[in-house]
Amino acid sequence: MSNLFRKVWNFRETSPLSFRMLGYILVCSSLFTLFATGIQVYADYRKDVSLVDQRMNLIETSYQSSLARSLWSLDQKLLRVQMQGILNLPDIVHLHLQIYPDSEIEMGEIPPRIPTIKHKIKLQHSSDDLYELGELTITASLDDIYRQLRQRIFVIMTTQAFKTFFISVLILWIFQYLVTRHLSKMANYARGLNIHQLDTPLALDRSYKSSQPPDELQRVTDAINEMRLTLLNDIEKQKQDAAEIRKLSLAIEQSPSSVLICDKRWKITYANQKFSQLTGHNLNSIIGKHPKTLTHISPDESQNEQLWHNIEIQVERAGMWQGEMHSTRHGGEKFWEQVVITPIRDTDGESSQYLILGEDISVRKRYEQQLLRQANYDLLTGLPNRMLALDRLKLALAQSRRDKSQVGLMFLDLDNFKHINDTLGHDNGDTLLIEASRRIASSLRGNSTVARLGGDEFLIILPSLESPEDSELVAARILQAFSSPFLLNNQEIFVSTSIGIAIYPTDSENSSTLLQQADAAMYQAKHKGKSAYHRFTPDLNQQSRERLKLETQLRKAIEQDELLLYYQPIVETANGQLVGAEALIRWDNPLLGLVAPDKFIPLAEETGLITSIGEWVLHTACRDVKKWHEDTGLKLTIAVNVSPRQFRDVKFIDTVMKALEVNDLAGEYLELEITERLLLDDSIETFEILHKLDAMGVKLSVDDFGTGYSALSYLKSYPFDSLKIDRSFVKDVNTEAEDAALVTAIITMAHSLGLKVIGEGVEDVAQMQFLRAKGCDYAQGYYYNRPVAESDFCNWISENRRAYAT
Numbered sequence: 134m135s136n137l138f139r140k141v142w143n144f145r146e147t148s149p150l151s152f153r154m155l156g157y158i159l160v161c162s163s164l165f166t167l168f169a170t171g172i173q174v175y176a177d178y179r180k181d182v183s184l185v186d187q188r189m190n191l192i193e194t195s196y197q198s199s200l201a202r203s204l205w206s207l208d209q210k211l212l213r214v215q216m217q218g219i220l221n222l223p224d225i226v227h228l229h230l231q232i233y234p235d236s237e238i239e240m241g242e243i244p245p246r247i248p249t250i251k252h253k254i255k256l257q258h259s260s261d262d263l264y265e266l267g268e269l270t271i272t273a274s275l276d277d278i279y280r281q282l283r284q285r286i287f288v289i290m291t292t293q294a295f296k297t298f299f300i301s302v303l304i305l306w307i308f309q310y311l312v313t314r315h316l317s318k319m320a321n322y323a324r325g326l327n328i329h330q331l332d333t334p335l336a337l338d339r340s341y342k343s344s345q346p347p348d349e350l351q352r353v354t355d356a357i358n359e360m361r362l363t364l365l366n367d368i369e370k371q372k373q374d375a376a377e378i379r380k381l382s383l384a385i386e387q388s389p390s391s392v393l394i395c396d397k398r399w400k401i402t403y404a405n406q407k408f409s410q411l412t413g414h415n416l417n418s419i420i421g422k423h424p425k426t427l428t429h430i431s432p433d434e435s436q437n438e439q440l441w442h443n444i445e446i447q448v449e450r451a452g453m454w455q456g457e458m459h460s461t462r463h464g465g466e467k468f469w470e471q472v473v474i475t476p477i478r479d480t481d482g483e484s485s486q487y488l489i490l491g492e493d494i495s496v497r498k499r500y501e502q503q504l505l506r507q508a509n510y511d512l513l514t515g516l517p518n519r520m521l522a523l524d525r526l527k528l529a530l531a532q533s534r535r536d537k538s539q540v541g542l543m544f545l546d547l548d549n550f551k552h553i554n555d556t557l558g559h560d561n562g563d564t565l566l567i568e569a570s571r572r573i574a575s576s577l578r579g580n581s582t583v584a585r586l587g588g589d590e591f592l593i594i595l596p597s598l599e600s601p602e603d604s605e606l607v608a609a610r611i612l613q614a615f616s617s618p619f620l621l622n623n624q625e626i627f628v629s630t631s632i633g634i635a636i637y638p639t640d641s642e643n644s645s646t647l648l649q650q651a652d653a654a655m656y657q658a659k660h661k662g663k664s665a666y667h668r669f670t671p672d673l674n675q676q677s678r679e680r681l682k683l684e685t686q687l688r689k690a691i692e693q694d695e696l697l698l699y700y701q702p703i704v705e706t707a708n709g710q711l712v713g714a715e716a717l718i719r720w721d722n723p724l725l726g727l728v729a730p731d732k733f734i735p736l737a738e739e740t741g742l743i744t745s746i747g748e749w750v751l752h753t754a755c756r757d758v759k760k761w762h763e764d765t766g767l768k769l770t771i772a773v774n775v776s777p778r779q780f781r782d783v784k785f786i787d788t789v790m791k792a793l794e795v796n797d798l799a800g801e802y803l804e805l806e807i808t809e810r811l812l813l814d815d816s817i818e819t820f821e822i823l824h825k826l827d828a829m830g831v832k833l834s835v836d837d838f839g840t841g842y843s844a845l846s847y848l849k850s851y852p853f854d855s856l857k858i859d860r861s862f863v864k865d866v867n868t869e870a871e872d873a874a875l876v877t878a879i880i881t882m883a884h885s886l887g888l889k890v891i892g893e894g895v896e897d898v899a900q901m902q903f904l905r906a907k908g909c910d911y912a913q914g915y916y917y918n919r920p921v922a923e924s925d926f927c928n929w930i931s932e933n934r935r936a937y938a939t
């Protein structure tokens with residue numbers, strides 16, 4: 134028994150579902166059996182009871198009249214025989230005859246505690262009247278009926294129980310065969326499933342045709358197998374992602390740029406090796422900090438805050454911020470960094486992290502600042518140079534326009550400087566210029582500007598003048614400052630100065646006119662006998678008139694065929710190989726003689742004549758170089774200067790295209806030289822024009838590099854092929870260490886940006902050798918040849934194809 138119980142218990146443990154199903158079947162089937170049996174037994178009971186009733190009715194019909202007759206005749210003996218006859222009938226256990234009025238006969242007995250039913254029969258005699266004689270009560274026992282019912286219940290219950298049990302076992306077996314064993318297999322499969330066993334699919338141990346519609350088990354199996362494949366794919370993808378991430382993290386870790394990663398609240402979460410090397414910051418010391426704590430914009434902390442606030446806004450809006458900023462190293466030392474900040478977006482497109490790439494640009498910045506200083510300041514005196522002075526003049530005029538104030542412009546020239554320079558030597562000349570600058574500067578108020586225009590010429594800007602006479606007071610102060618002698622070469626030398634004054638807006642509202650007027654006034658002061666100042670007066674407009682005359686003649690120059698091109702060779706520094714030439718314009722005027730471009734190009738720019746002059750230059754240069762290709766077989770490049778106004782002309786691109794087409798010249802043989810100043814505005818138009826030219830195959834070169842903006846950063850954004858180092862730097866490469874360092878740095882940096890370098894103004898072999906030693910690609914200058922007319926240039930080619938290879 135205990136064995137059976139254990140088996141049942143085991144079954145319950147191992148197949149709880151089957152066990153539960155068995156329980157449900159048994160309970161439901163038993164309830165149903167009970168209910169059906171109950172109905173059947175009740176029906177049988179009703180039938181048996183009705184049989185007893187029928188029997189009673191039969192007794193009534195059979196015995197009623199005979200009993201009534203026996204009672205009427207008072208035949209007791211017969212009465213008892215009749216009653217005994219009734220009592221002998223099945224189930225009748227007791228008779229009670231009530232004889233009216235007061236006697237009775239009783240036969241049989243009612244056994245205790247057994248169910249009975251009674252039946253009453255009225256006994257009557259009818260002749261003329263109806264006589265009530267008595268009443269017979271028959272009691273029938275139901276005990277037999279109940280016994281039979283019990284037997285029947287027993288039989289039904291027993292057979293039903295057996296039937297239920299066997300059917301349940303059968304159902305259980307079928308369920309086990311069809312379902313449970315497969316579920317167990319699935320469970321075992323799922324239990325044993327791991328990433329190493331995903332290759333084996335789940336297969337049930339049964340024959341199943343794929344044409345059959347899938348049953349529930351098949352659907353679960355298919356779902357598990359699909360899940361297995363999905364997992365396989367996911368794992369494969371995960372592996373690829375992990376490999377990709379390993380590769381990227383290695384790239385970031387070993388990146389030559391410093392890398393910081395911040396979370397979405399701009400807290401640093403990662404820094405690569407380069408960052409630690411560059412800044413000396415330990416990763417642990419910066420984790421969780423905002424990157425703004427590593428930058429230093431100004432001592433005013435709010436500016437730093439404001440910058441980072443703007444950066445965060447721009448990164449969100451534009452998807453990137455890039456710029457240069459002052460960062461701090463661990464010890465507090467500051468350095469310049471080129472920074473690019475981009476968001477790292479999650480799959481919903483939300484910024485979840487930020488990537489900050491940094492590059493130490495301190496060296497470049499130093500050179501840029503040096504170049505900027507050289508471009509804007511006079512190295513000898515430290516005063517602003519012409520370019521900066523003109524900028525400041527424009528600013529002062531703009532300010533005065535707003536303030537409705539006046540600006541004084543002074544042109545100042547030292548008297549007899551050339552003579553002193555020639556007799557006492559350049560060093561003393563330089564000392565004089567430095568001391569003169571100091572004296573001029575000390576005579577001015579804080580917001581005034583004194584600039585050295587070159588040689589012994591100075592320009593003074595006096596902004597916010599209350600009256601023109603104030604400028605005369607300043608001029609008098611300057612003359613006074615020159616009244617004491619200069620100590621030159623241990624000698625006391627008296628040097629005076631002449632000052633010309635023009636006033637904005639009284640004399641002119643235009644800066645270049647003001648300059649001309651101040652210049653004319655200065656000449657007037659010199660005429661007065663030097664050591665004097667002179668205010669501009671309209672009668673000094675002679676120069677302006679001359680300028681007008683020049684303009685009129687220049688307008689006719691093209692049609693009268695007075696323009697011509699000179700060519701200067703450009704050679705490869707390493708081997709002296711001729712690679713091209715620069716076209717330089719000349720104006721051969723019957724009255725003025727051969728006019729150099731410096732004298733008329735600025736005027737042409739101002740008047741707009743440069744557009745037609747430039748077009749002529751382009752066509753002529755393309756025509757000539759094509760001819761050289763055909764005559765010499767040398768594929769030379771022609772470099773053509775382009776002025777800012779010409780460059781911005783709407784027809785410029787068409788003009789270039791036409792010059793190439795008409796002369797059947799490929800774009801690669803034309804090089805356009807553009808000055809840095811042209812790029813200063815950093816406009817989208819400039820960007821587009823340069824890219825269009827680049828797309829045409831035309832070569833682009835930055836001319837006079839070092840004299841303008843001198844920021845190497847812009848070169849990255851434009852499609853330049855080369856840059857030309859200005860001749861002012863080349864001149865002293867072998868005598869001035871600073872120039873040598875600068876030229877070397879320009880070459881290195883240009884090469885790092887993929888640009889070729891041309892050194893211009895090479896006048897001697899030492900300069901050429903310096904450039905060649907520093908890897909400068911090409912050179913141009915008097916050392917090779919001066920600019921010459923086309924026919925002379927052709928002769929030069931045939932004589933000097935490879936003349937300078939030493």
Ligand SMILES: Nc1nc2c(ncn2[C@@H]2O[C@H](COP(=O)(O)O[C@H]3[C@@H](O)[C@H](n4cnc5c(=O)[nH]c(N)nc54)O[C@@H]3COP(=O)(O)O)[C@@H](O)[C@H]2O)c(=O)[nH]1
Nearest residue numbers: 717718729730731734750774775776894895896914915920
């Ligand atoms: N828009 C245009 N501008 C032009 C054009 N032609 C010339 N120019 C510009 O005029 C500037 C002066 O030119 P130029 O007087 O011809 O002087 C050039 C050379 O003669 C001179 N040079 C060449 N080698 C040496 C040298 O060894 N020493 C020395 N002292 N000077 C030398 O340099 C001038 C060339 O300069 P660059 O153009 O920068 O190469 C001139 O700057 C032009 O910009 C024109 O057609 N259109």
